[in-house]
Amino acid sequence: MAILEAKNICKNFGKLEVLRGIDIEVNRGEVVAIIGPSGSGKSTFLRCLNKLEQINDGTIIFDGEVIAENGVYANDKVLRKIFKKMGMVFQNFNLFPQKSVIENIIEAPLIVKKEKKEDAITHARKLLNEVGLSDKENAYPCQLSGGQQQRVAIARALAMNPEIMLFDEPTSALDPELTGEVLAVMRKLAAEKNTMIVVTHEMGFAREVASRVIFMDNGVIVEEGTPDEVLSNPKNERTKQFLNRVLK
Amino acid sequence: MFLTVTTKLLEAFSVNIKIFFITLLFAMPLGMIIAMGSMCKFKPLSFITRVFVWIIRGTPLMLQLILFMYGPGLIFGYTGLSRINAALIAFVINYAAYFSEIYRGGIESISKGQYEAGYALGMSKIQVFFRIVFMQVVKRIVAPMSNEIITLVKDTSLARIIMVVEITQTAQNFVATKAIIWPVFYSGAFYLIFCGILTVLFGYIEKKFDYYRG
Numbered sequence: 001m002a003i004l005e006a007k008n009i010c011k012n013f014g015k016l017e018v019l020r021g022i023d024i025e026v027n028r029g030e031v032v033a034i035i036g037p038s039g040s041g042k043s044t045f046l047r048c049l050n051k052l053e054q055i056n057d058g059t060i061i062f063d064g065e066v067i068a069e070n071g072v073y074a075n076d077k078v079l080r081k082i083f084k085k086m087g088m089v090f091q092n093f094n095l096f097p098q099k100s101v102i103e104n105i106i107e108a109p110l111i112v113k114k115e116k117k118e119d120a121i122t123h124a125r126k127l128l129n130e131v132g133l134s135d136k137e138n139a140y141p142c143q144l145s146g147g148q149q150q151r152v153a154i155a156r157a158l159a160m161n162p163e164i165m166l167f168d169e170p171t172s173a174l175d176p177e178l179t180g181e182v183l184a185v186m187r188k189l190a191a192e193k194n195t196m197i198v199v200t201h202e203m204g205f206a207r208e209v210a211s212r213v214i215f216m217d218n219g220v221i222v223e224e225g226t227p228d229e230v231l232s233n234p235k236n237e238r239t240k241q242f243l244n245r246v247l248k
Numbered sequence: 249m250f251l252t253v254t255t256k257l258l259e260a261f262s263v264n265i266k267i268f269f270i271t272l273l274f275a276m277p278l279g280m281i282i283a284m285g286s287m288c289k290f291k292p293l294s295f296i297t298r299v300f301v302w303i304i305r306g307t308p309l310m311l312q313l314i315l316f317m318y319g320p321g322l323i324f325g326y327t328g329l330s331r332i333n334a335a336l337i338a339f340v341i342n343y344a345a346y347f348s349e350i351y352r353g354g355i356e357s358i359s360k361g362q363y364e365a366g367y368a369l370g371m372s373k374i375q376v377f378f379r380i381v382f383m384q385v386v387k388r389i390v391a392p393m394s395n396e397i398i399t400l401v402k403d404t405s406l407a408r409i410i411m412v413v414e415i416t417q418t419a420q421n422f423v424a425t426k427a428i429i430w431p432v433f434y435s436g437a438f439y440l441i442f443c444g445i446l447t448v449l450f451g452y453i454e455k456k457f458d459y460y461r462g
Contacts, residue, residue: 050367050368051367052364052367052368076372080370080371080372081370083367083368083369083370084369084370086368087368088365088368090361090364090365090368092359092361094359094361094362094364094365095365096362096365096380096384097384097460097461097462098383098384098387098457098460098462107369107379107380108369108370108371111371111375111379112369112370112371112375140459140460141460141462142460142461142462153365156369157368157369160369160370
């Protein structure tokens with residue numbers, strides 16, 4: 001049973017059609033990697049799921065609840081309840097600079113979920129341990145490397161116990177050395193059967209971790225299948241062309 | 249003589265201080281309302297607000313003082329406004345306009361990503377503004393606000409234009425009536441000390457926010 005269903009998602013910025021009828025179903029425990037050239041609409045699609053961008057047409061259903069139907073989003077109160085169950089990790093981390101690492105992580109559990117502070121802190125420490133940053137709980141984001149900031153951002157999203165994690169090019173702002181530490185954390189999450197949608201340029205990661213790879217170009221899904229099917233034996237010309245360029 | 253001058257200047261300076269604090273007290277929140285108006289997505293409102301700010305910032309405070317002193321009487325036949333209250337209204341409106349632009353600049357300088365991170369975590373707009381954005385804005389506006397507030401200390405002397413007795417005029421009176429110059433320097437010392445205290449205070453606040461960058 002699909003936890004996330006997106007049907008016929010259309011989105012335009014003015015006259016520019018960025019998404020032209022995207023259909024995606026994601027099952028529980030699945031890791032879906034979305035790849036494609038810049039401007040293909042992959043990030044926009046991800047951001048439409050939690051209304052950071054608004055779709056013009058299409059339906060999004062998450063865990064049986066309607067996020068948007070025929071291009072119209074549910075009201076904000078309903079959405080906030082649903083978004084609690086969706087974690088998002090951004091390209092630029094977007095940690096709260098005035099808050100320490102642990103404060104970043106407990107913020108939403110405290111004010112959105114109304115958790116008790118001790119519980120939130122205990123949970124946050126466990127998550128920091130998981131992402132390998134136990135010694136940084138009192139540091140501020142500006143004192144951390146990009147890779148460390150991104151791992152904190154992952155912990156912050158996980159603190160809400162999300163049913164799905166959305167990763168929007170999580171390693172694109174990192175140099176290759178730091179990319180590895182973030183991907184390692186994401187591998188661990190995948191191994192723990194977290195449901196994830198990952199928009200990425202890391203073909204190695206997609207091949208190794210994804211249960212399904214979706215290749216997008218020009219606002220449509222061009223090809224979709226197992227990593228082996230899409231990355232090793234692409235059928236579509238456009239996919240072949242793209243992979244030829246990125247893999248060289 | 250020294251004692252007389254001191255008493256007179258102190259008395260007069262208390263008016264400057266009064267204008268200073270009351271202006272801050274009302275102009276700071278009013279500035280926030282104006283800032284919200286100028287950032288409003290409802291275009292007519294933001295347009296009107298911006299025109300208002302343009303007029304206030306584009307004309308001399310001295311002119312505005314004169315308007316609030318004589319305007320109510322000559323335009324509406326209302327003469328119940330005291331000199332000091334007319335001065336206060338002019339100061340509050342003038343400074344609120346300047347503050348609103350500082351607030352707006354501060355709020356608009358916060359990256360979109362901060363809001364998005366908050367929304368993605370399920371926070372409401374109000375929660376994002378007060379829990380995430382607000383303190384970051386405060387950090388960014390401390391320096392421009394301190395600049396403006398220190399200017400206000402000295403601007404309070406403009407109230408003399410509508411015959412509000414304040415320190416600069418009092419000092420000038422001594423020059424005119426007693427032919428002595430030192431009360432002018434003496435009155436300057438009042439401003440200097442007061443601004444010195446404010447400078448230290450703002451330095452302290454700025455330091456408080458030094459613990460993070462961004």
